[in-house]
Every structure is written in C-alpha cells, then in structure tokens.
Amino acid sequence: MGCGQAKEPKGKISGAIPKGKPVLHYFDVSGRGELSKLIAAVGGVELEVVEYPFQANGASVADKAKAGAMESEHTKAAKAMSMEGCGLPILVHGSLKINQSAAVQDYLMGIGPTYPPVNPVQKAKDDMFEGALEDAMGLGAGIVLSGYDGSLMVPFMEKTLTHLSKYIPESGFVNGFDAPTKADLVILILTQALIPFKATLGEYDFAKFPKAKALGERTAAFPAVAKWLEHEHCNLKKPPKAARG
Numbered sequence: 001m002g003c004g005q006a007k008e009p010k011g012k013i014s015g016a017i018p019k020g021k022p023v024l025h026y027f028d029v030s031g032r033g034e035l036s037k038l039i040a041a042v043g044g045v046e047l048e049v050v051e052y053p054f055q056a057n058g059a060s061v062a063d064k065a066k067a068g069a070m071e072s073e074h075t076k077a078a079k080a081m082s083m084e085g086c087g088l089p090i091l092v093h094g095s096l097k098i099n100q101s102a103a104v105q106d107y108l109m110g111i112g113p114t115y116p117p118v119n120p121v122q123k124a125k126d127d128m129f130e131g132a133l134e135d136a137m138g139l140g141a142g143i144v145l146s147g148y149d150g151s152l153m154v155p156f157m158e159k160t161l162t163h164l165s166k167y168i169p170e171s172g173f174v175n176g177f178d179a180p181t182k183a184d185l186v187i188l189i190l191t192q193a194l195i196p197f198k199a200t201l202g203e204y205d206f207a208k209f210p211k212a213k214a215l216g217e218r219t220a221a222f223p224a225v226a227k228w229l230e231h232e233h234c235n236l237k238k239p240p241k242a243a244r245g
C-alpha cells in the first residue's frame with residue numbers, strides 16, 4: 001500500500017460495494033429478517049426496511065410446493081424485482097439483488113464497518129449458531145404455518161441450547177470481542193423473539209439454560225442492539241401489524 005493511501009480495514013471488501021443504503025424486504029414479524037437487522041445494527045450499516053404483511057402458504061419447501069403458488073403483497077413485490085418465487089428476506093443494494101437469509105446476513109456482516117473482524121475460527125462458530133437458528137426457525141414456522149405438532153418446540157429448543165451452551169461464556173460474548181457477533185445475536189433471537197419462538201414456546205423461561213438466557217440479555221443491552229430494539233422496524237417482540245393494538 002503506497003504512502004498517503006488509506007488503509008483498508010482487514011478482512012473487509014472494498015471498491016465493489018454499492019453506494020447507498022441496502023434495502024431489506026421482509027415481513028412485519030421477526031422470523032428470518034431479524035438477524036440481518038441486528039447484524040446491520042452492530043456493524044453500523046443503515047438499512048432501509050420494506051415490510052410486507054405476514055402471509056405464507058407453508059413453512060418448508062415441501063409444504064409450499066404442496067400448497068401451490070400464492071398471490072400476496074410480497075410475492076407480487078418479488079416478481080416486480082425479478083425475484084419471482086423467492087421467499088423473504090430479499091436484499092437489494094445497488095446492482096446486488098439476493099435472497100436466502102444466510103447470504104443476506106453474511107453480506108451485511110461483511111460490509112459493516114463496526115462489525116467485529118471475525119477470523120475463520122470465529123466465523124465457523126458464528127455460522128454454526130446461525131445454522132441452529134435456521135433449524136429452529138424451520139420447526140417454529142412449521143408449527144405456526146403448517147400445522148406441525150406444537151409440543152415439538154420445547155424439546156427441540158432444549159436440544160439446541162444444550163449444544164450451543166458449550167460455546168457460551170459465563171461473561172462477555174461468544175467470540176471474545178467487546179461487541180456481539182452472529183452467535184450472540186442468534187441467542188438473543190432464540191431466547192426473546194416472539195415469532196416463531198415465544199409464540200410456540202409459551203411461557204417457557206429458559207431457566208435450565210442460564211448461560212444462554214444471560215447472553216441474550218447481555219446482547220440486548222449492548223448499546224447498538226439496545227438502540228435497534230427501540231426502532232420502529234425492529235420486530236423482535238412484535239406480532240404481525242394486523243394483530244397489533
């Protein structure tokens with residue numbers, strides 16, 4: 001790097017990143033949208049959020065295929081964006097247009113100037129927590145949308161947190177930074193989100209998992225996260241707009 005040139009932050013892409021705010025298209029509930037929003041908040045990425053009424057024809061690919069195509073606000077919007085048939089979230093940033101929550105999450109992580117600079121070992125742990133969230137999301141969505149047995153949620157959550165707790169410290173964040181990374185944000189969602197977790201777990205209070213419960217609370221108290229939790233587009237604990245008083 002030549003004299004007088006600005007140093008690029010390690011591990012961050014530069015140059016090809018579109019200008020302007022990334023636009024996140026998601027429903028008016030937590031679901032698969034909230035982790036992206038929390039990652040953006042920690043990373044200092046200002047997002048534009050476009051919300052759609054929560055409507056789905058099933059949870060899994062199989063349920064949706066069986067139910068057949070659905071015409072709704074979000075399916076029409078996806079078609080208008082040339083993303084026909086793609087579920088939400090969809091992210092648009094300049095010429096970049098993508099779906100799949102993990103891809104959206106990693107992109108927002110990669111462009112966040114204040115997101116902790118995770119190394120491959122730390123990212124592997126983060127991705128494992130992210131995958132665990134996706135598995136639990138699949139079951140929760142199945143209960144909410146596709147009539148799966150609601151009594152399956154508590155044992156699955158307990159199995160998930162039994163495993164993830166092995167990676168959760170007594171204090172601080174999973175990867176040892178002074179800011180949360182995906183792993184910590186996942187625990188916040190698993191222990192505090194309404195849709196689909198509290199909605200399917202009822203009054204379950206996570207007392208059997210004190211490290212996870214405390215990590216969720218520490219993560220919620222991190223200033224950038226605490227600020228996001230007050231934002232009008234944070235849906236972590238909100239029901240769909242149509243059900244709000």
Ligand SMILES: N[C@@H](CCC(=O)N[C@@H](CS)C(=O)NCC(=O)O)C(=O)O
Pocket residue numbers: 031032055056057059064075086087088089099100101102
């Ligand atoms: N594998 C996809 C699944 C996307 C998905 O199924 N999203 C749901 C909401 S969480 C959805 O949009 N359902 C309605 C639809 O597919 O039209 C991802 O991780 O983003």
